Amino acid sequence: VVTGNSMLTGFVYTGHLEEAEEFFRTMPERTAVSYNILFQGYVQFGHVEQARAMFSSMPQPSIVSWTGMILIYSKTGELDRAGELFARMPQHDLYSCTTMIAANALKGHVAESKRLFDGMPQHNLASWTTLIGSYAQNGQLEEARDMFELMPERDNVSWNAMITAHANKGCMDGVRRIYETMPLHNAASFGAMISAYAQNGYLHQAKEMFEKNVEQGTVSWNTLMVSFARNGHASEAIEMFHRMKLDGHQPNQDTFMAVLTAYSHIGDLEKACLELGSMAVDYGLNPV
């Protein structure tokens, strides 16, 4: 059963929900964990109906399942339903409370987030960081800072959250200070830095960060190209696009948009069509 569950996890993890379902159906034996694995797949990919159906079909949803259900309502923005479930579930733990904190913050109810946080018997890195993120999202930089000071230990995720907290307030000194102080940088750190600079109009610095980032995912390329295009640097955007291809990166649908934006800025629609047409052919993308 355990190895079956691991395989099931594999299907879900790679996004093959159909296969997961099939596999699940044909499993000789299923445990509550098996249900949860498939269920989490629905949650993760936003299949609300299926998640709901599965949840109600569980005889005794575990705390994991309850939390999953809260998470999906948080994603769909149905905070009241999330809250209802949270109130109804038999127990709470770090995970469920943290999920609920985040759900409230997404809707701008930071005070409620804080109240939940204060009511928790214990905290860990995730719950602290969620609270910081809650303040950050809602523009409360001071509070985010205070919490960051108070938390007993910090990891990369919490440091990254602080980058964003400052960036959202346009506090670039803070952003730089955090970046320099933090012990290590990962892909998310660079992503945060790139968008921090880009959103505040520091295209040059954004690009510098981009160069420092070893794992330049397609998203980073797109982010930067869009920023260039929006700020009237169409040619730089287009140049990046070509470099991206040279470097062997896969353009995706969003790259389309970035390129289109760039060309529309210089009013060269013909070229845009040509470029998009060839992208469609080269990469099998649909310029919907």
Place this chain on the structure above:
RNA sequence: AACCGAGCUCAUGG
């Protein structure tokens, strides 16, 4: 003893 859940980053046609 072993399998599942929460927090940071990311683009999108305003």
